[in-house]
Amino acid sequence: MNTTSALNAAGAKPLQFPIPANVYAETVVSVKHYTDRLFSFRITRPQSLRFRSGEFVMIGLPNAEKPIFRAYSVASPAWDDELEFFSIKVPDGPLTSELQKIQVGDTVIMRQKSTGTLVLDALTPAKRVFMISTGTGIAPFASLLRDPDTYEKFDQVILTHTCRDNAELTYGQELVAALESDPLIGELTGGRVTLYNSTTREDSARMGRITALIGSSKFYTDLGIDKLNPETDRIMICGSMHMLKDVKELAESLGFQEGSLSHPATFVVERAFVG
Ligand SMILES: Cc1cc2nc3c(=O)[nH]c(=O)nc-3n(C[C@H](O)[C@H](O)[C@H](O)COP(=O)(O)OP(=O)(O)OC[C@H]3O[C@@H](n4cnc5c(N)ncnc54)[C@H](O)[C@@H]3O)c2cc1C
Numbered sequence: 001m002n003t004t005s006a007l008n009a010a011g012a013k014p015l016q017f018p019i020p021a022n023v024y025a026e027t028v029v030s031v032k033h034y035t036d037r038l039f040s041f042r043i044t045r046p047q048s049l050r051f052r053s054g055e056f057v058m059i060g061l062p063n064a065e066k067p068i069f070r071a072y073s074v075a076s077p078a079w080d081d082e083l084e085f086f087s088i089k090v091p092d093g094p095l096t097s098e099l100q101k102i103q104v105g106d107t108v109i110m111r112q113k114s115t116g117t118l119v120l121d122a123l124t125p126a127k128r129v130f131m132i133s134t135g136t137g138i139a140p141f142a143s144l145l146r147d148p149d150t151y152e153k154f155d156q157v158i159l160t161h162t163c164r165d166n167a168e169l170t171y172g173q174e175l176v177a178a179l180e181s182d183p184l185i186g187e188l189t190g191g192r193v194t195l196y197n198s199t200t201r202e203d204s205a206r207m208g209r210i211t212a213l214i215g216s217s218k219f220y221t222d223l224g225i226d227k228l229n230p231e232t233d234r235i236m237i238c239g240s241m242h243m244l245k246d247v248k249e250l251a252e253s254l255g256f257q258e259g260s261l262s263h264p265a266t267f268v269v270e271r272a273f274v275g
Pocket residue numbers: 056070071072073074085086087088090092093094095096097135136139270271272273274275
């Protein structure tokens with residue numbers, strides 16, 4: 001059985017815990033902190049891991065006999081050699097109170113199965129896809145935005161990201177800004193991706209919940225686009241329960257139908273966290 005070293009609570013003495021069976025042990029390659037609530041990190045990718053862009057995996061730390069695992073959307077695309085994650089820091093969170101301290105060279109453990117509903121195969125093809133996110137709910141879209149299949153299936157991608165503060169929008173802004181210079185998918189994405197940001201607490205150029213912005217039609221006038229229409233559009237939703245409920249109701253009122261792998265349709269939903 002493999003073992004790995006982890007720091008004890010005081011961060012002093014390395015402790016040895018066995019890596020549970022059927023779990024990948026991967027190495028942290030980079031860590032970037034955005035705010036006191038958000039950070040991203042990349043780890044090595046197990047050679048045998050196969051996943052669809054937009055899916056989530058269960059990750060944990062080798063810091064206990066029975067480690068805690070939590071669901072995490074993979075933020076990198078399915079073709080990437082590494083795995084990227086975009087994470088919350090919950091001060092007393094069983095996982096993230098420790099996960100937020102990881103450094104390059106540390107070990108992150110991961111269950112071997114991926115799953116999730118935010119996958120291209122659960123949608124029928126269309127002209128535009130709207131990816132609606134709040135907070136860390138942007139993570140599965142960070143994966144899909146870098147997947148060539150997204151651009152095979154849709155002509156235009158409109159990503160909305162709403163957070164409390166401006167600084168929390170940085171991850172998504174950097175992601176979209178980097179798309180066009182990406183050597184692998186830059187040519188595909190040129191002029192086809194629109195980012196629409198708003199904040200709910202801090203003053204910014206655009207404030208408000210996405211449902212309010214769509215409901216008042218400000219969303220459409222800001223972007224100069226036609227209204228959501230199930231004939232031409234698909235919707236993918238990931239965020240807080242409150243946001244999911246509101247956007248789902250809005251989508252259904254416009255005639256969109258929830259899709260799945262067995263019955264692809266016109267919208268898909270996944271929560272970004274429980275609670
Ligand atoms: C399908 C799915 C995918 C997920 N993907 C991600 C992801 O990509 N990135 C990520 O950071 N988390 C993600 N989560 C949440 C994640 O599983 C954990 O809840 C989170 O890492 C906190 O773990 P914890 O043990 O520290 O605290 P927990 O005990 O899990 O959570 C404590 C409380 O913190 C709040 N909280 C938890 N996660 C978040 C969050 N992401 N944003 C805002 N508030 C939160 C909730 O109020 C929760 O009750 C996902 C959850 C699900 C169900």
